[in-house]
Amino acid sequence: MTRTPLAAVRFEAEDIDTLLAAIAAELAEAGWRLAGVIQSRGETDGDCDCAAMNLTSLATSEVFCISQNLGRDSEGCRLHLGELAKCAKALEADLAQTPDLLVLSRFGRGEIEGGGFRDLIAHALAAGIPVLTGLHQNNTEAWAAFCGEFGCDLPFAKDAALDWARA
Numbered sequence: 001m002t003r004t005p006l007a008a009v010r011f012e013a014e015d016i017d018t019l020l021a022a023i024a025a026e027l028a029e030a031g032w033r034l035a036g037v038i039q040s041r042g043e044t045d046g047d048c049d050c051a052a053m054n055l056t057s058l059a060t061s062e063v064f065c066i067s068q069n070l071g072r073d074s075e076g077c078r079l080h081l082g083e084l085a086k087c088a089k090a091l092e093a094d095l096a097q098t099p100d101l102l103v104l105s106r107f108g109r110g111e112i113e114g115g116g117f118r119d120l121i122a123h124a125l126a127a128g129i130p131v132l133t134g135l136h137q138n139n140t141e142a143w144a145a146f147c148g149e150f151g152c153d154l155p156f157a158k159d160a161a162l163d164w165a166r167a
Helices: 016-029 083-093 118-126 136-149 158-166
Strands: 006-011 033-044 053-055 063-065 101-104 132-137 153-155
Touching: 006 016, 006 083, 006 136, 006 158, 016 033, 016 101, 016 132, 016 158, 033 083, 053 083, 063 083, 083 118, 101 118, 118 132, 132 136, 136 153, 153 158
Parallel strands: 006 132, 006 153, 033 101, 101 132
Antiparallel strands: 033 053, 053 063
16 A cells, blocks of 8 residues: 555544554554644533543643633634644644654644644645645545645554554
């Protein structure tokens, strides 16, 4: 298989966070140097029934809370774009260590709107570092427009992502 420098594991209702964490753990155990973040859910806030969205750095274990409490009756997106940008800036330093792979929890709203990890992905590719991310089915058109021929979609399967990484 010819590997593109960008790959996205498609998901809809599946637990992409657990899958990406398992992939990262297996590669790290095999000696791969990884950069990037895995998303997890934190505590719920008393004002809101939603759990916090946290990103944990694979390189430093630093945790970034990228959600904001908009109140119990909010129907808008809770993503805190400023905190996501802060996380992306911190990850830039990890790229200087020339990891074998950059793993990002999602290609989502931040990236679709021109921010998020978009510049980080470009910097990784310019440095020859491949990128693996999660892709919700709702974002496939934006992903295709972003990556063009440099990206591919992978099924929700650990072995498929590991085969892509090792190719």
